[in-house]
Amino acid sequence: MGTLLRVDDLHTHFLSAGKVVKALDGISFEIREGEVFGVVGETGCGKSVTALSILRLIPFPPGRIVSGAIRFRETELLALPPDRMRAVRGKEISMIFQEPMTSLNPVFRVGEQMREVIMLHQGLGKSEALEAAVRMLERVRIPEARKVAGQYPHQLSGGMRQRVMIALELSCRPALLIADEPTTALDVTIQAQILKLLNELKREMGTSILLITHDLGVVAQMCDRVAVMYAGSIVEEAGVAAIFENPRHPYTQGLWGAIPLAHDEKPTLAVIPGAVPDLSRLPEGCKFHPRCGRRFAPCDRIRPQMTAVGDGHRVACHLYGGGEPS
Secondary structure, eight states: OOEEEEEEEEEEEEEETTEEEEEEEEEEEEEETTOEEEEEOOTTSSHHHHHHHHTTOOOTTTEEEEEEEEEETTEEGGGSOHHHHHHHBTTTEEEEOSOHHHHSOTTSOHHHHHHHHHHHHHOOOHHHHHHHHHHHHHHTTOTTHHHHHTSOGGGSOHHHHHHHHHHHHHTTOOSEEEEESTTTTOOHHHHHHHHHHHHHHHHHHOOEEEEEESOHHHHHHHOSEEEEEETTEEEEEEEHHHHHHSOOSHHHHHHHHTSOOTTOSSOOOOOOOSOOOOTTSOOSSOTTGGGOTTOOGGGGTSOOOOEEEETTEEEOOTBTBOOOOO
């Protein structure tokens, strides 16, 4: 599979109360054609900022992309003028946000909102665009799609609004769909339906998906490869089978150890001591070392670099080498 999106050494900072918050601190990864790439980590680790940086939706002020590169196919997104970047959003790269109720305009009917997007990116007339919107609603398994197109967002359930958002973002057949916590606040039955729908649409349309989540069960079910983030950095990246069977970074091992197993009547869950560091006062060396039970001499002085530990498996940890080049 060819590379669809490549992110290289991306730094995104925010100015808050006179302090510089390093929300993204040099992340690098790539997404291939037709794959689901997961980004997992605790709240505040930089997952959503990664998505907003790719779409150049970081609010300025207080935030800005300080340095790095985001290459989509043959285009450097950070070098595009605003009008060309607007053309990329929605048509080439779309995003499903965490809460569809805040993403859909409450004063416009569902069909009107979809029609405007289709008219903008596909150049269709009003009636043609509305028909295309209804067909897309049907494609995401919404019953009585024409009736739903005439309703307002508040008249729909949470699961139905999420389906509408998926239909809206896929209506222009983007090459990359960014799904930021797409099952948050949905009950488990609706979650399963939404994930099944995303998988079906990926197969039918060939869309690549950047799936942002804190739910490791969703990662195991959906993803081909996964990156683990901690305090604005990627600490491990691998195929989903490899990272579940043999996690290498102590932070990843801690996350995996906190998953209760179905066959354990009284599961003993691992606890990662301490707390995520203040992103405006990051520790020297490895960011995880104050919480790590396996730290040793270089960990509090030298920041580890990504090191290959297997086929497609990379980890930033001194246990596997990877110190900063001199």
